[in-house]
Every structure is written in C-alpha cells, then in structure tokens.
Amino acid sequence: xxxxxxxxxxxxxxxxxxxxxxxxxxxxxxxxxxxxxxxxxxxxxxxxxxxxxxxxxxxxxxxxxxxxxxxxxxxxxxxxxxxxxxxxxxxxxxxxxxxx
Amino acid sequence: xxxxxxxxxxxxxxxxxxxxxxxxxxxxxxxxxxxxxxxxxxxxxxxxxxxxxxxxxxxxxxxxxxxxxxxxxxxxxxxxxxxxxxxxxxxxxxxxxxxx
Amino acid sequence: xxxxxxxxxxxxxxxxxxxxxxxxxxxxxxxxxxxxxxxxxxxxxxxxxxxxxxxxxxxxxxxxxxxxxxxxxxxxxxxxxxxxxxxxxxxxxxxxxxxxxxxxxxxxxxx
Amino acid sequence: xxxxxxxxxxxxxxxxxxxxxxxxxxxxxxxxxxxxxxxxxxxxxxxxxxxxxxxxxxxxxxxxxxxxxxxxxxxxxxxxxxxxxxxxxxxxxxxxxxxxxxxxxxxxxxx
Numbered sequence: 001x002x003x004x005x006x007x008x009x010x011x012x013x014x015x016x017x018x019x020x021x022x023x024x025x026x027x028x029x030x031x032x033x034x035x036x037x038x039x040x041x042x043x044x045x046x047x048x049x050x051x052x053x054x055x056x057x058x059x060x061x062x063x064x065x066x067x068x069x070x071x072x073x074x075x076x077x078x079x080x081x082x083x084x085x086x087x088x089x090x091x092x093x094x095x096x097x098x099x100x
Numbered sequence: 101x102x103x104x105x106x107x108x109x110x111x112x113x114x115x116x117x118x119x120x121x122x123x124x125x126x127x128x129x130x131x132x133x134x135x136x137x138x139x140x141x142x143x144x145x146x147x148x149x150x151x152x153x154x155x156x157x158x159x160x161x162x163x164x165x166x167x168x169x170x171x172x173x174x175x176x177x178x179x180x181x182x183x184x185x186x187x188x189x190x191x192x193x194x195x196x197x198x199x200x
Numbered sequence: 201x202x203x204x205x206x207x208x209x210x211x212x213x214x215x216x217x218x219x220x221x222x223x224x225x226x227x228x229x230x231x232x233x234x235x236x237x238x239x240x241x242x243x244x245x246x247x248x249x250x251x252x253x254x255x256x257x258x259x260x261x262x263x264x265x266x267x268x269x270x271x272x273x274x275x276x277x278x279x280x281x282x283x284x285x286x287x288x289x290x291x292x293x294x295x296x297x298x299x300x301x302x303x304x305x306x307x308x309x310x311x
Numbered sequence: 312x313x314x315x316x317x318x319x320x321x322x323x324x325x326x327x328x329x330x331x332x333x334x335x336x337x338x339x340x341x342x343x344x345x346x347x348x349x350x351x352x353x354x355x356x357x358x359x360x361x362x363x364x365x366x367x368x369x370x371x372x373x374x375x376x377x378x379x380x381x382x383x384x385x386x387x388x389x390x391x392x393x394x395x396x397x398x399x400x401x402x403x404x405x406x407x408x409x410x411x412x413x414x415x416x417x418x419x420x421x422x
Contacts, residue, residue, distance in 0.1 A: 015405040019397065042344055042399055042406045053406035060345040060399055060408065075344055077401040082344050084399070115294040119286065142233060142288055142295045153295035160234045160288055160297065175233055177290040182233050184288070224383065226375045231367075240371055244384040255413040256342075257393055260351055264337045272335065273355045276387035278422035282368055302366040311389035311422070 006032050009039035010094040012055040023057040030091070033057035038064035038086050039093035045074065045081040048100050055093050064088045071098035106132050109139035110194040112155040123157040130191070133157035138164035138186050139193035145174065145181040148200050155193050164188045171198035219245040219252065219277035221308050233295060234288035243308035247275040253309035262310075279305035330356035330363065330388035332419050344406060345399035354419035358386040364420035373421075390416035 006024070011031035013020055024033040033039075038058035043050035050071075058064065061084075069085035069092050076082075085096045106124070111131035113120055124133040133139075138158035143150035150171075158164065161184075169185035169192050176182075185196050224242040228235060251258065258275045265272050285303035289296055335353040339346060362369065369386045376383050396414035400407055 015407055017408045019408045040345075044401065044406060054399075054408075060397055062346060072347075073340075075340060075401075077342075077344060078403070080401050080403065082401050082406065084344055115296055117297045119297045140234075144290065144295060154288075154297075160286055162235060172236075173229075175229060175290075177231075177233060178292070180290050180292065182290050182295065184233055224375075226371050228371070230374065231371065238371075240368055242372065242384055255393070256411060257351055257390060257413050257416055260337050260339070260342065260349075260414075261353065263341065264335075273353055273388070276389050276422075277384070278387055278389050279368060280422075282366070300367060302368050303371075305368055311387075311391075 006034075007037045007039065007057065007088075008032055008090045009057045010041075010055040010091050012052050014053045017054060017056075019059060020054060020056040023059050029055075031057050037088055038062075039069070039088075039091070040064075040084065040086045041069055041093040041096050042084045043071075043082060043096060043098075045083065045100070050083060050096055050098055052096075058086055061086045067092060069093045069096050071096050106134075107137045107139065107157065107188075108132055108190045109157045110141075110155040110191050112152050114153045117154060117156075119159060120154060120156040123159050131157050137188050138162075139169070139188075139191070140164075140184065140186045141169055141193040141196050142184045143171075143182060143196060143198075145183065145200075150183060150196055150198055152196075158186055161186045167192060169193045169196050171196050217245045219243060219247055219308050219310050221305065228287070232287040232300075233290050238285055238303060240303060241279075241305040243277045243279050243305060245277050245308075247277055247310035251310050253280060253307070255309075255311075258310050275310040277308055278311050279307065280309040280311065281305075281307035328356045330354060330358055330419050330421050332416065339398070343398040343411075344401050349396055349414060351414060352390075352416040354388045354390050354416060356388050356419075358388055358421035362421050364391060364418070366420075366422075369421050386421040388419055389422050390418065391420040391422065392416075392418035 024031045036058045040058040042054040064086035067089045069087040071083040124131045136158045140158045142154040164186035167189045169187040171183045222244045225239045282302040283304040284299045284301045287300045333355045336350045393413040394415040395410045395412045398411045
C-alpha cells in the first residue's frame with residue numbers, strides 16, 4: 001500500500017501563527033501538509049503591492065478548486081486592504097494572481 | 101445607648117436547615133433573632149392536622165404585619181398541602197391560627 | 201439603556217429603549233412555600249447597535265438579517281446572568297430551605 | 312424538537328416546531344479575511360412545555376404571562392452555548408490566525 005502523495009506549499013509565517021506551523025512539517029520555505037490538499041496565501045496591500053503575511057498549508061479555507069492561486073475579492077478590515085488565495089498544486093501559493 | 105430588644109421566636113428544625121440555625125442564637129426551643137422582627141412557621145397538613153416542620157426567625161418572608169401567626173392560604177406543592185404564617189411578637193409562632 | 205426613536209409595526213414613530221433590565225415582581229405561590237413573591241426582573245428592548253454585550257454570533261446574525269434575510273429569527277433581548285434566591289421547598293421528607301439558582305435576572309444581552 | 316399544532320397570529324392552525332437548533336450559513340466577508348463562510352446556526356421555535364433546558368426564571372415568566380400579563384416580554388428561543396471558530400484576522404501588526412469564541416451556536420434554550 002502506498003500512501004497518497006502529500007501536498008507541498010510555500011511557507012511564510014510573518015508573526016507567530018503556531019496553528020499554521022502545526023499544519024505540516026516545515027523545511028525552510030516549504031511545508032508538507034499533514035491533512036489538506038490546499039495551499040493558501042494571505043496578503044496585505046501595501047503601496048499598491050501585495051505583501052505575503054502568511055503562506056502555508058490550509059487550515060481555514062477548506063476549499064481550493066483552482067490550480068493557480070487566484071486572488072479573491074479584496075477585503076477592507078480595520079482600514080487595511082487584504083487579499084487571499086487558495087490553490088491545489090505543489091507550491092502554487094508562491095505567486096498570487098492579482099491585478100489592482 | 102441601648103440596643104433595641106431582639107425578637108424571640110419558637111424554634112424547631114425538623115430536617116437540617118442550617119440557614120435557619122444561623123438566623124439567631126438557639127437555646128432549646130427558643131431562638132433570639134439576629135436581624136429580623138419576624139417569626140415564621142412552616143407546616144405540612146398531615147391527617148387534617150398541621151405539623152410544624154420549621155419554627156424560627158424569618159429569613160425568607162421579609163414581612164409580618166400580624167401580632168398572631170395567622171395561616172396564609174394553603175398551598176399544594178409536590179402533592180403535599182402546606183401552610184405557613186409569619187408574626188411580629190415574641191414566641192408568636194408557637195401556635196398557628198388555622199381552620200381546615 | 202438609552203431612548204431612541206424607531207418605528208412600530210404600523211410605521212408610526214415611537215420611542216423605544218435598547219435592550220435592558222426591567223423590574224418585574226411575580227407570585228411564587230404555585231412554585232414554593234415561601235417567599236410569597238420575588239422580584240425576578242425581565243429583559244426587554246431593541247437589539248440595535250451599539251450592543252451592551254456584543255458577541256460575534258449576534259453581530260453576524262444582525263448583519264445577515266440587515267442584508268435582506270428578514271425571515272431569520274432576529275436577536276432577542278434576554279437574560280444572560282441570574283442570581284439565586286433563598287426559597288422554602290416542600291418534599292415528602294419535610295419542609296426545607298434551599299438556595300434556588302437562576303431565579304432573578306441580573307443582566308441582559310442580545311442573543 | 313417535536314412538531315406541534317398551534318395557531319398563528321391570524322388564528323389559523325399551523326404546525327410549528329419547539330425551540331431548537333437550525334442550520335444557518337453566513338458570509339464572513341465583512342468580518343474576517345478567512346474563511347469565506349461559516350455555519351453559525353440559529354435558534355428558532357416555540358417556547359412551550361416541556362422545555363428542553365428549563366430554568367426557573369423562564370418557568371416563572373411563562374406562568375406570569377399565561378396568567379394574563381400578555382404585554383410582558385415572552386421567553387425567546389436563543390443560543391445558550393457556542394463553539395469557537397478558527398478565523399484569519401487583519402491588524403496593523405500583520406495577518407494572523409485566531410480562535411474566535413462565541414461564533415457557532417450549538418445549543419438552544421428559552422430565556
């Protein structure tokens with residue numbers, strides 16, 4: 001019996017987000033997901049450019065129909081504009097498809 | 101300065117009712133009330149006769165306009181008929197004025 | 201708890217209070233041998249911003265209904281904290297005194 | 312949670328459920344960066360005997376209203392327990408994950 005191949009995602013954890021560290025083994029900037037096929041990216045828009053705050057295996061979104069990491073509609077929360085994406089191929093969350 | 105005279109009430113405590121014991125010093129069948137001018141009596145009607153379950157200084161009723169302990173309307177609780185009275189003279193709760 | 205202007209079901213402008221505690225005294229005759237009455241209070245008033253005790257489920261529910269889903273059960277002004285009351289109970293074994301929990305409403309919130 | 316026959320405000324006989332949990336999914340777009348939606352549920356139904364979670368304040372209130380005081384606020388079917396949900400929040404310091412309490416209604420009662 002071979003176990004199904006585990007998803008690999010780009011990993012970045014700007015401020016301590018312990019729950020994302022627990023989502024899979026981290027080796028440098030790559031995380032091997034323990035229990036999801038989805039990678040995610042959470043970005044803040046700073047000077048009209050997205051800056052990745054979190055790249056990791058998904059533990060929140062629970063759905064990722066796209067191969068590439070396509071930005072969902074921007075949200076303004078606490079006066080900060082943010083975007084996010086979720087995708088289902090290895091390291092797909094390294095780049096976010098976004099136009100301002 | 102003389103402190104006002106404390107109310108004395110007949111005392112009977114069929115089953116452990118610690119709160120009534122704490123309502124004043126008990127000497128045999130008399131209780132000297134710590135902080136009320138009201139005496140109370142709680143009775144169950146057994147074989148058409150009232151049987152005192154609790155005689156003590158009041159800590160529940162908070163009102164006692166009568167000198168004598170006149171039974172309030174009978175209550176049926178848990179299929180048991182009970183009556184109670186409250187009064188404002190020394191040892192007035194020794195007898196309950198009740199007609200079946 | 202503040203007065204605010206609103207409209208009743210017929211569209212008439214009325215003054216209504218936001219959710220808060222209101223005095224209510226009831227008879228305990230059918231429940232306990234004593235006391236005769238108790239001030240149990242009740243909660244009453246509108247569930248509108250700012251909420252006195254906001255919790256996320258209520259905020260999300262208000263927002264969902266304001267977005268047009270008017271058939272959903274709207275938040276209701278209810279007690280969210282209670283005090284106990286000393287009462288006299290009657291059982292086969294005898295008459296006894298007891299501290300009965302959840303008798304008196306002491307705080308209201310929108311839930 | 313059982314079906315029971317009752318009458319609506321026009322006197323028509325209708326079937327209504329007693330107070331219980333009902334599935335409700337809402338958008339979190341205006342509240343959190345993730346997830347997009349959450350099943351927060353809602354409480355709905357009649358507050359009639361037997362109550363699933365009877366507390367004395369509610370019992371006394373129902374009895375008071377049944378005795379003719381129909382203007383008093385009647386008990387309302389509301390959440391009495393909640394679960395937390397993991398959400399993504401945005402602050403000036405950065406984007407972070409957080410266990411947000413009181414997000415999902417898990418139990419209902421009449422209050």
